[in-house]
Structures are given as structure tokens and as C-alpha cells.
Amino acid sequence: NAGVTQTPKFQVLKTGQSMTLQCAQDMNHEYMSWYRQDPGMGLRLIHYSVGAGITDQGEVPNGYNVSRSTTEDFPLRLLSAAPSQTSVYFCASSYGGRRGYTFGSGTRLTVV
Amino acid sequence: QQQVKQSPQSLIVQKGGISIINCAYENTAFDYFPWYQQFPGKGPALLIAIRPDVSEKKEGRFTISFNKSAKQFSLHIMDSQPGDSATYFCAAWIQGAQKLVFGQGTRLTINP
Numbered sequence A: 001n002a003g004v005t006q007t008p009k010f011q012v013l014k015t016g017q018s019m020t021l022q023c024a025q026d027m028n029h030e031y032m033s034w035y036r037q038d039p040g041m042g043l044r045l046i047h048y049s050v051g052a053g054i055t056d057q058g059e060v061p062n063g064y065n066v067s068r069s070t071t072e073d074f075p076l077r078l079l080s081a082a083p084s085q086t087s088v089y090f091c092a093s094s095y096g097g098r099r100g101y102t103f104g105s106g107t108r109l110t111v112v
Numbered sequence B: 001q002q003q004v005k006q007s008p009q010s011l012i013v014q015k016g017g018i019s020i021i022n023c024a025y026e027n028t029a030f031d032y033f034p035w036y037q038q039f040p041g042k043g044p045a046l047l048i049a050i051r052p053d054v055s056e057k058k059e060g061r062f063t064i065s066f067n068k069s070a071k072q073f074s075l076h077i078m079d080s081q082p083g084d085s086a087t088y089f090c091a092a093w094i095q096g097a098q099k100l101v102f103g104q105g106t107r108l109t110i111n112p
Helices: none
Strands: A004-007 A010-013 A019-025 A031-038 A042-051 A054-057 A064-066 A076-078 A087-094 A107-111 B004-007 B010-014 B019-025 B033-038 B045-050 B056-059 B062-067 B072-077 B086-094 B099-102 B106-111
Touching (some): A004 A087, A010 A019, A019 A031, A019 A087, A031 B099, A042 A064, A042 B086, A042 B099, B004 B086, B019 B086, B019 B106, B033 B062, B045 B056, B045 B062, B045 B072
Parallel strands (some): B010 B106
Antiparallel strands (some): A019 A076, A031 A042, A031 A087, A087 A107, B004 B019, B019 B072, B033 B086, B056 B062, B086 B099, B086 B106
């Protein structure tokens, strides 16, 4: 049981490049979310999903896309990277929101 | 905009003392309030949680106090230990919207 797996752990992008942050969970959790963590800002919700085929926007969705074709995977796509997207990104999953989220170990992204 | 306001941003406590972190909210649709603990380089991990129909919940040295009328809740760490040094996040689950939002975080340092 690997829990929530995020890849890559580190990434450097040039402004304007696109990329996909991968997130997979093997706990059969319906709920999955993407957060970004910035100093002094806490964890801000980017996008979330309550099941396969269902996604919705969080607090800071601009510049990011998601899809949920399977229960296990919830990739986050950066369409055209900007320096403001330099952050640590966390994926999390839960069987039901009130049962608590399990977080991955994060992806540290730097956009230059 | 942050829907959960957390304070202080940083806190230094002597070993054996009581650490207190406060959170406040406005949205009455919140119906579950977890706290997460994060060590450097790791993802947040669920520490303790409370429902709004309970005024206090205790698990070992960790206690959540909840004041529904004031829309405030706090984490108390009794007999604080150096191993408690971490960043702590309060969070709130939005009923209906099915999403979890976080406070700004508190960096706690326990001096030996």
C-alpha cells in the first residue's frame, strides 16, 4: 500500500513551458485534491475531485487544468508555466472528506 | 481569499510548556475541523479533528477547543516536546462543496 504517490519530486521549468504533475493513490479514495504551499499563505486549494469524471475549481485554479478519468489518478497540468507558479505542490486523497486527507510527499516546482 | 484565519504565524515555546494555536472562520457551512502537522520535506499529516457539536476533543497531549458561537477553534499542545517542532495547519471542511480549506499555518519551535 503506497498511499499517495507524486512524481516528480523536483522540477525546474522555463517560463512558458508546460508540464504535468502526476498523482496516484492506491487506497480506492473517491476524493482527491491538489494544493500549493507558499510561505505565509498556507495550503491553497487548486482543484479537487469527488470522484472519477468529476472535478471542480478551488481557490487558485488559474493556469492549471485537471482531469479524473480513473479513481486512482489525478494529474495536474500547467499550461504555460509562470514564475508565480513556483511553489510546492501537494496531492491529497480521502475516502470521505470528513475522514481526513492523506497527503503525498510533494513536488517542488521552480519556474525560471 | 483565506476562509480560515490562523495565528500566530510562528511560535516559540520552552520544553514542557503549553503551545496554543488559534483559528477563526466566518463560513457557517463548515462542519468538520481537522488539524494537520507537517515536518520539513514531508506532506501534512492528520493530527486531530473535531465536529462543531463538540466543544473539546483530547488525544494524548493534543486538545482541540471549539467555540461555535465565536466561530473560533484552537489547538493546545500540553507538555510540549522538541519533537513537536513542526508546522501546524488548521482546516475546515465545507459541507455541500465537499472541499477542505486550510489556514496559513503556524511554525512551532520547542526549545529544549
